Every structure is written in structure tokens, then in C-alpha cells.
Amino acid sequence: MFARRIAVVGAGYVGLTTAACLASLGHRVVCADVDAGKVAKLRRLEVDILEEGLPELVAEGVAAGRLEFVVGASGVFQCPDQVEVLFLCVPTPMSPTGAADLSAIESVLSEIGDQLAPGTVVVNKSTVPVGTAALAERLLGRADVTVVSNPEFLREGTAVHDFLHPDRIVVGASDQNAAERVAALYSRLGAPLVLTDAQSAELTKYAANCFLAMKLSYVNAIAELCEQLGADVADVTEGMGYDHRIGQAFLRPGPGWGGSCLPKDTMALEQVAASSGVDFSLLRATITTNERQFDLVVAKAREACGGELEGARIGLLGLAFKAGTGDLRSSPALIVARRLVQEGATVVAYDPQVPLAVLGVTDGIDVVADARSAAKDASALMLLTEWPEFRTQDWTEIASLLSGTTVVDTRNHLDPEVLERAGLDWRGVGLGR
Ligand SMILES: NC(=O)c1ccc[n+]([C@@H]2O[C@H](COP(=O)([O-])OP(=O)(O)OC[C@H]3O[C@@H](n4cnc5c(N)ncnc54)[C@H](O)[C@@H]3O)[C@@H](O)[C@H]2O)c1
Ligand SMILES: O=c1ccn([C@@H]2O[C@H](COP(=O)(O)OP(=O)(O)O[C@H]3O[C@H](CO)[C@@H](O)[C@H](O)[C@H]3O)[C@@H](O)[C@H]2O)c(=O)[nH]1
Numbered sequence: 001m002f003a004r005r006i007a008v009v010g011a012g013y014v015g016l017t018t019a020a021c022l023a024s025l026g027h028r029v030v031c032a033d034v035d036a037g038k039v040a041k042l043r044r045l046e047v048d049i050l051e052e053g054l055p056e057l058v059a060e061g062v063a064a065g066r067l068e069f070v071v072g073a074s075g076v077f078q079c080p081d082q083v084e085v086l087f088l089c090v091p092t093p094m095s096p097t098g099a100a101d102l103s104a105i106e107s108v109l110s111e112i113g114d115q116l117a118p119g120t121v122v123v124n125k126s127t128v129p130v131g132t133a134a135l136a137e138r139l140l141g142r143a144d145v146t147v148v149s150n151p152e153f154l155r156e157g158t159a160v161h162d163f164l165h166p167d168r169i170v171v172g173a174s175d176q177n178a179a180e181r182v183a184a185l186y187s188r189l190g191a192p193l194v195l196t197d198a199q200s201a202e203l204t205k206y207a208a209n210c211f212l213a214m215k216l217s218y219v220n221a222i223a224e225l226c227e228q229l230g231a232d233v234a235d236v237t238e239g240m241g242y243d244h245r246i247g248q249a250f251l252r253p254g255p256g257w258g259g260s261c262l263p264k265d266t267m268a269l270e271q272v273a274a275s276s277g278v279d280f281s282l283l284r285a286t287i288t289t290n291e292r293q294f295d296l297v298v299a300k301a302r303e304a305c306g307g308e309l310e311g312a313r314i315g316l317l318g319l320a321f322k323a324g325t326g327d328l329r330s331s332p333a334l335i336v337a338r339r340l341v342q343e344g345a346t347v348v349a350y351d352p353q354v355p356l357a358v359l360g361v362t363d364g365i366d367v368v369a370d371a372r373s374a375a376k377d378a379s380a381l382m383l384l385t386e387w388p389e390f391r392t393q394d395w396t397e398i399a400s401l402l403s404g405t406t407v408v409d410t411r412n413h414l415d416p417e418v419l420e421r422a423g424l425d426w427r428g429v430g431l432g433r
Pocket of ligand 1: 009010011012013014015032033034035038072073089090091092104107108125126127128152153154155156260261
């Protein structure tokens, strides 16, 4: 079924990807954002997030007349065609209590509530606590409008690929007909479909993200054990991952997990569990293990600087929360960098996707234009984001620029033999040597 027109509110990672991909599937889409500057750029076909294939899909959709951009959620009603399905893709950040902040969703609902045509399906794609679809229906107060939960599972950096090749589509609603209308929008993707109630759909999203976070905390704890016991985490995780019940994915140790979703979603589910009277100590341990991981990384930096961070100069390779994105939200690299600054180190960082001017003076992090500038006169170099270009640096030149010899590789991303040939002391994670 092709809707006469789909509206998408929010033109960020999820909203813009949803709008452009639905347009590429043949739907007619109007995408709204409260940020007039962002909308003006999108109208000029400028996409300011790093997502492979997204600028091309936006350009194709606009050229085909299937995709347009408007300012403000109510802007979607300026178009002559009636909106039949409206997706909510607005932020649900962490509030000071740790719970998800639903104010953007509430604000959009109050803005559009009176303007929705009878029979419209409102689809929530933002990550929200159980009960939000029901809350949205109450806020709308419209018996002729249904709210459907359709959580999104895409990853940053591979958003278009993930949207068009999803592992599954989850659609939850009390109204079977509305759920099927939403599911039909994705029919060309051929993905497994989980049709359920709204509560189960909403919980599925948190359950999946928290499971991924738990897997990573577990792996990072195993890596720490490897260091104590003389084992090699790469071999241990390879041996674990061949078990199809475990799988090889999401088993790479690192500086801790971060990004715009896992940290806030683990905190939000913890809040939900607490307020439901459920003792989810496993989830608490997942979070605290990650916080400890940052301590361990800072301790490695301290050791690399001879036991004292005060006055040390440390070069950082990477600031984004993972390779393939320029997103700094809850980036472990940034958390570690700030901690090093707090402990008195001078931190000079390079990231291929983070512009020089992005960090404020308060962060105290000197962002430079290349890896060589980060290495210059540093007592130690630390890799925090696994950008491919870091593997292919001229490591002999880097070695000549450093004042020390230690390279802490928090992701086991570099080739130790290449670094050792350059006279450097490579220190990875989860290696008992
Ligand atoms: N980033 C991801 O990888 C990802 C993946 C799956 C789910 N999610 C969830 O999707 C939701 C959106 O995340 P995101 O990363 O796309 O956020 P984002 O910050 O990249 O984009 C959100 C957009 O919404 C706009 N916006 C805010 N309030 C608005 C309003 N009242 N009216 C119109 N536009 C408004 C903002 O200007 C921004 O452009 C969150 O709940 C998030 O947890 C994110
Ligand atoms: O083996 C691994 C895999 C990931 N990470 C780290 O884990 C974090 C999260 O990575 P990833 O899951 O790839 O990032 P996101 O783009 O934030 O995607 C997650 O969060 C999204 C928002 O909810 C979900 O839609 C996705 O399914 C979920 O993977 C990053 O810090 C990664 O460096 C590791 O340390 N080791």
C-alpha cells in the first residue's frame, strides 16, 4: 500500500533517513524540522550528518518530487495532499533523573493535534518508555487518530543500509488495522515482521539496546580478566563468537560504549525498572562496568605517562564515539579526553570527522587538523576511535614526533608489528603480555 502522503517530523539521523528511504521506496514524503537552518540546507540538498548514501537519496527524492522539507511540525499540513501517516522522529534525551525526556514528543503532539485529518496514523519511531503510545493518544484526545509504536534499530554511520535492510520491523498497536497500514509501508523490504501491542514494541527497543550494552560491558570485563590472566581477548572472543547462540558481532573490546543511544537508553530502562519495582541489577552492573571502563582507560594513560598525568602532554587519535560518524554525543573518547584534562594533562586530539572549532574552551581539548600534529611532543599517544586511516599513518614519522614511545590502543585497532618496527611500545587491551 502506498500512502498518499507520509509526514516525518524531525530531520536528524532517524528522521532524515526515514524520510529519504521511504521516498526511495516510492512513497511521497514531507519531512519537517523545527530547525529552520537545517531545513534551508536540506532544500539546497546539503546533508550535514555523515551517513553513507544519504545525500544521494535526498537528492534523488527531491528530484523525483517525492521528498520535500518544511519548517515546523505543522508545516506538513501546508502541502495540498492529506497526510495519512505521520512519523515522530524527535529526540528523547536523558533528563537529569536518567528518565527519557518526552518534551519534544509532547510539543509536536500539541502542535499538530488539531490539524490531523480523521483516520491519520501517528507512528512513533523515537525511543520511548512503555506507555508513551498510550500517553500520546491521551494527549491527542482524538478518537479518530491512532498511535502506533514502530521503534527504529538503525546504527549511525550505516543508517541508510540498516533502514533498507533491517533485521526486523517491529510494529505495535492496539488497532490491528493501523498496525498493518504501517507494516505495509515496509513491505518491499521483505524483513521479518513482529506485529504486537504498543507496550511490547516500546520495550523491545530498550531490551535490544540494553542487551547490546550488556554484551559490551561483558566483553570489556573479559578483556580486563585477560590482562590479569595472560590470555588474549581476540582469541577468547573468536572462540566464543563461533557459538551461533553468541555470534561474533558486538564482541570487540574498547574504551567503553557510548553514542547517542546506548548510554541514555540503559539509564532510561533502569529508571523504568526502578519505578516498576523490578530489581534489574544486571542492567545497573552493565552501566557501572562501563563507567569503570573509562577509569581503566585513564589509568592506562597515566601509566603510559610514567604514573603522573599532571603536566603530561597526550595526543589523542579519535573523538567520535565510533568510526563512521562525526557524532560526539556521549562519546567515550570525549569522556576520557575530559578526564585527562581534569587530571592536569594537556590533550591534543585529532579526529577526521570532528571539525577543529567544535569543542569549546571549557573542554580544554586542543583539536588539531591531523594525526602528526596530535603526536607532536606528546609523551604518549592514545587511540580512542577506530578510524581506518589511523592504521595507515606513517608510524615512523609519528614516532619521530613523539617525545615518549608509548601508544595506548584502546580498540586493538593498530598493527602492533608496524608500531614496534617504528620503535614504539604498542599497548592494546585484553592482552596478558
Ligand atoms: N541516532 C540513532 O542512531 C538512533 C537510532 C534509533 C533510534 N533513535 C531514536 O530516535 C530519536 C531521534 O534520534 P536522532 O538521533 O534522529 O536525533 P537527532 O538529534 O539527530 O534529530 C532530531 C531532530 O528533531 C528535530 N526536532 C526537535 N524537536 C522538534 C520539534 N518539536 N519539531 C520538529 N523537529 C524537532 C531536531 O531539530 C533534530 O533535527 C531518539 O528517540 C533516538 O533515541 C536514534
Ligand atoms: O564490538 C563493539 C561494538 C560497538 N562498540 C561500541 O558501542 C557503542 C555503540 O555502537 P553502535 O551500536 O554501533 O552505535 P549506534 O549507532 O549508537 O547504534 C546503537 O544505538 C542505536 C540507537 O538506538 C540503535 O538503533 C542501534 O541498533 C544500536 O546498535 C560505540 O561506542 C561503539 O564503539 C564496541 O565497543 N565494540
